[in-house]
Amino acid sequence: MNTPPDQSPFVVSFDWLKSRIGETGIKIVDASWYLPAQKRDGATEFAASRIPGAVFFNQDKIVAPDSDLPHTIAAEADFARAAGELGLSETDTIVVYDGPGMFTAPRVWWLLRTFGAGNTYVLDGGFDAWKAQGLPVETGTPATPSPARFNAMLNRQAVTGFDQMVSIVESRSSQIADARGPGRFTGVEPEPREGMRSGHMPGARNVPFSVLSEAGKLKPLKKLRLTLEAAGLDLDKPVVTTCGSGVTAAVITLALQSVGHRDNTLYDGSWSEWGGRDDTPVVTGEA
Structure with a gap:
C-alpha cells in the first residue's frame, strides 16, 4: 500500500477503495453508530444504502452480553463468531467506514486489529462524503454475507x-x-x-x-x-x-x-x- 508521506498508514482514500470494490480478500464494513441527540440510526441507514458489498457491524450488539456497560469488548469466541457471520476473516484486508468520517469507524478498526485482523484500515472521509461525490452506492436489501472463519486472538x-x-x-x-x-x-x-x-x-x-x-x-x-x-x-x-x-x-x-x-x-x-x-x-x- 503506497501511503503518502504525511498520511496515516491506517487509512485509505476513496480512490483506493473504489478501485478495489469486489476484489477477493477485500472486505468493507459499515461501523456507523450515533448518539441519540444525532437522530440517526446506523442500521437503518445501512439497510437503505451502503458501499457495494459492505456488511454492518452493530456496535451495540457485538459486545460482552453479560456487561451492564454499553460497549464492553466481547470475549474471543463471541467476537470470532460475530465477525465470521459477517464474512470476515482475520487474514482479509478490511476497510471500515462510518457516516461522517472519523467518528465511530476507528472503534471497529481498533477492535478488529486487537482481535488479530492486522490488515484493517479506516476509510478517510466517511460515507456521507462518498455519496456526495457520486461514488458507487448499493441500495435495496443487503445481501446475506457468506460465513467465514475468523480466528480471534485478543491482544490484552x-x-x-x-x-x-x-x-x-x-x-x-x-x-x-x-x-x-x-x-x-x-x-x-x-x-x-x-x-x-x-x-x-x-x-x-x-x-x-x-x-x-x-x-x-x-x-x-x-x-x-x-x-x-x-x-x-x-x-x-x-x-x-x-x-x-x-x-x-x-x-x-x-x-x-x-x-x-x-x-x-x-x-x-x-x-x-x-x-x-x-x-x-x-x-x-x-x-
Whole structure:
C-alpha cells in the first residue's frame, strides 16, 4: 500500500477503495453508530444504502452480553463468531467506514486489529462524503454475507480494565486522553446517559475526537502530532485513551498509532464505567 508521506498508514482514500470494490480478500464494513441527540440510526441507514458489498457491524450488539456497560469488548469466541457471520476473516484486508468520517469507524478498526485482523484500515472521509461525490452506492436489501472463519486472538495489552485504570489515576503512570467534548470533560454539560456524573478523571487531558480530523478525514501527520501535543500529551510517554463508552476513544488511538506512538491502550469501560460509579474520583473544570 503506497501511503503518502504525511498520511496515516491506517487509512485509505476513496480512490483506493473504489478501485478495489469486489476484489477477493477485500472486505468493507459499515461501523456507523450515533448518539441519540444525532437522530440517526446506523442500521437503518445501512439497510437503505451502503458501499457495494459492505456488511454492518452493530456496535451495540457485538459486545460482552453479560456487561451492564454499553460497549464492553466481547470475549474471543463471541467476537470470532460475530465477525465470521459477517464474512470476515482475520487474514482479509478490511476497510471500515462510518457516516461522517472519523467518528465511530476507528472503534471497529481498533477492535478488529486487537482481535488479530492486522490488515484493517479506516476509510478517510466517511460515507456521507462518498455519496456526495457520486461514488458507487448499493441500495435495496443487503445481501446475506457468506460465513467465514475468523480466528480471534485478543491482544490484552491493548485494553485497560477498571482496576488498571484506578492504578493509573493513582500513580499517574500513564497519561489519560479523554475524547469527549470540552463541556462534558469540564462538567459544564451533563452526560447523555442519565444519572451519570460529569467531569473527568484526575490528571486527564481533553483531546476531543473532533479536533483530530478535518472534513471527515484524519489530519495529516504533522498536524496530528501538533494537535496531540497541544492538548498536553507527551508522545514519548504512555497514553490510555477514554471517552463516553469506549467508541470515540479509538479516534485518539488511531491518531496516536498514526504518528508512531505504540505505548497506548484503550480504557474499554470509559466514562460509562468511571462516571457511573460513586467510588471513583471525579474532577470538574479544566485539567
